Amino acid sequence: MKRSPAEVLKTPKVLKASAAPNVSEAPPLSEAGNSSSSQPTVCRRRQQHLTLKRLILLLALSSATVTLLNSFYASYQVQKEQLIQHELDSNFAYATKLAATTNNFLRSAQQQLAYAAGELQYRMDDHNYLLRQADRLRLQTDSFNSVVITGADGTVLATSPNTLEIIGEKLRSEGAIEALKKQIPLISAPYISATGRLLVVISQPLFDRQGRYIGYIGGSLYLKERSILNDMLGTHYYEDGSYLYVVDKNQRLLYHPNKSRIGDVVTGNRVIRQVMSGNGGSLSVINSEGIEMLAGFAPVTISHWGIIAQRPLKATLASLNDVVAQVLYRSLPITIITFFTIWLLARMIARPLKQLADTARTMDQPQTHERLHRIRSWYFESGELKHAMEKGFSLLQQQIGQLRHAASTDPLTGVYNRRSLDIFLSQLQADHTEFTILALDIDHFKQVNDHFGHEAGDKALTSLTQKMSELSRDGDIIARTGGEEFVLVLPSTTQKQALTIAERLRISVAQMQINIVGSIKVSVGIASSRKNTYTPKQVLKQADQALYQAKHRGRNRCVVYREPSYEKSCTTEESRTSQAEHNTTEEA
Numbered sequence: 001m002k003r004s005p006a007e008v009l010k011t012p013k014v015l016k017a018s019a020a021p022n023v024s025e026a027p028p029l030s031e032a033g034n035s036s037s038s039q040p041t042v043c044r045r046r047q048q049h050l051t052l053k054r055l056i057l058l059l060a061l062s063s064a065t066v067t068l069l070n071s072f073y074a075s076y077q078v079q080k081e082q083l084i085q086h087e088l089d090s091n092f093a094y095a096t097k098l099a100a101t102t103n104n105f106l107r108s109a110q111q112q113l114a115y116a117a118g119e120l121q122y123r124m125d126d127h128n129y130l131l132r133q134a135d136r137l138r139l140q141t142d143s144f145n146s147v148v149i150t151g152a153d154g155t156v157l158a159t160s161p162n163t164l165e166i167i168g169e170k171l172r173s174e175g176a177i178e179a180l181k182k183q184i185p186l187i188s189a190p191y192i193s194a195t196g197r198l199l200v201v202i203s204q205p206l207f208d209r210q211g212r213y214i215g216y217i218g219g220s221l222y223l224k225e226r227s228i229l230n231d232m233l234g235t236h237y238y239e240d241g242s243y244l245y246v247v248d249k250n251q252r253l254l255y256h257p258n259k260s261r262i263g264d265v266v267t268g269n270r271v272i273r274q275v276m277s278g279n280g281g282s283l284s285v286i287n288s289e290g291i292e293m294l295a296g297f298a299p300v301t302i303s304h305w306g307i308i309a310q311r312p313l314k315a316t317l318a319s320l321n322d323v324v325a326q327v328l329y330r331s332l333p334i335t336i337i338t339f340f341t342i343w344l345l346a347r348m349i350a351r352p353l354k355q356l357a358d359t360a361r362t363m364d365q366p367q368t369h370e371r372l373h374r375i376r377s378w379y380f381e382s383g384e385l386k387h388a389m390e391k392g393f394s395l396l397q398q399q400i401g402q403l404r405h406a407a408s409t410d411p412l413t414g415v416y417n418r419r420s421l422d423i424f425l426s427q428l429q430a431d432h433t434e435f436t437i438l439a440l441d442i443d444h445f446k447q448v449n450d451h452f453g454h455e456a457g458d459k460a461l462t463s464l465t466q467k468m469s470e471l472s473r474d475g476d477i478i479a480r481t482g483g484e485e486f487v488l489v490l491p492s493t494t495q496k497q498a499l500t501i502a503e504r505l506r507i508s509v510a511q512m513q514i515n516i517v518g519s520i521k522v523s524v525g526i527a528s529s530r531k532n533t534y535t536p537k538q539v540l541k542q543a544d545q546a547l548y549q550a551k552h553r554g555r556n557r558c559v560v561y562r563e564p565s566y567e568k569s570c571t572t573e574e575s576r577t578s579q580a581e582h583n584t585t586e587e588a
């Protein structure tokens, strides 16, 4: 498809040219800026990774993640503290309840012994009665593992069960000595009995009618065997590591799920210290095995014992891990939706800016305006940026247009310069368009300058190009190739047609009246590409040779270039032309 000079050179017809030949061979603005050094290229590659979308995503996702983790952590901490507090309160309540039960049991046991002591004072010499009373006390309520009735010197008078076989023996155990010595109602410290058992004894002194001390009646509780005390406490043992233990006022273990520890004295335990000072409460402590425990404790006031119920912290918090897993699981859909929304918003925010940035790289291209116009800048900043870029683009295009025009045209006459001519001819050659060139030169122009001055000479030059423009068609191109030398390119024009046009031009120029200068005359050399047999460069040279011939043969004439082998026909052509020139001269 043939293209007009305006299309080829991106400019309208010759004299009205406002834009330059295509200068697309110049590098784009952005590339031109990068070619000088490799440092900006490295920087740019790094920047390509740091896109706005990624930065927004990074910022938003990290904020969301931190917020999420923070709320998880805060909620975990709150729930953990609540669970711990709840466990401490539960253990305290539990220890308090058990302490009250133990207290009641011990009081009731003392009352039973006191009642029996009242009965016994009248019949201490009745051995069978003593045995019956001992059996009744042991069997009636199941309060004691064994019952012993002694005389004032500690000699055993009766026992239940009768199998103890210590009747008649004098008791030497700690509990017996203390009871005999103090002669008051007592709950003993744990000690090893005459039968080799670890036990505590609840005793009641016996007095006769005159108030003389006659011995004591004691009910024992075995600590390492089944007893009402063990039954009461042992049923509350949990398998998750929770347990309770009882200490007496000497910090000796009276009850512990690990029976081997019963009788041990525990020192350095904060909970025991607290409960021994008569306080109830709760504490977080490390037990003898190094396990962190949540302990509740309460004193048994009647015996100065302490009951401690505790549960491992780990067991308490075990449920919390399930809760956290549940929370995570349930919040997953919202988290995914949130992250997706963040991604979508980041994309929407970054998109116009990315498009504007991409467009900024091609600001030197005319289609950029259309691309810029299509960008949806939906929020204020991007809108402002787009607006500024549109303004900048218009300015840039205007300046590019001016630069192109300046680079492609002759400043005096406004016609194309030699460079534009070469581009245009190359394009014709590439399009396989046949063309003819008229090479024009003003005759004796030096004399014009000499006689009328340089300014008048300039006027003659512009008048000539105007005339050339008037007589040329759309698609022809006029270029100034030297001081007073011009070229008129006629695409798709035969040599014969070109000769007619050249003649018309020569005569018109000669008829022109130029201010100050008067008339001028031109010589014209004509050469054709002849179906692209010759390159533009060769055709230009041939036109120049024909022009030289025109000058040589007297000027003010048109000469068609002929190959040396066609000398004859060339002469014929020239003769005709010379005749025309002669006629014209005469008319002028």
Ligand SMILES: Nc1nc2c(ncn2[C@@H]2O[C@H](COP(=O)(O)OP(=O)(O)OP(=O)(O)O)[C@@H](O)[C@H]2O)c(=O)[nH]1
Pocket (backbone or CB within 6 Å): 412, 441, 442, 443, 444, 445, 446, 447, 449, 453, 454, 455, 456, 457, 458, 461, 482, 483, 484, 551, 555
């Ligand atoms: N006014 C003006 N004169 C120019 C310009 N460019 C070149 N000239 C003059 O054009 C003249 C060309 O002179 P020559 O090359 O001797 O040719 P000529 O006098 O036209 O003689 P022929 O071409 O042989 O007929 C010189 O005097 C240049 O100074 C220009 O832009 N303006």
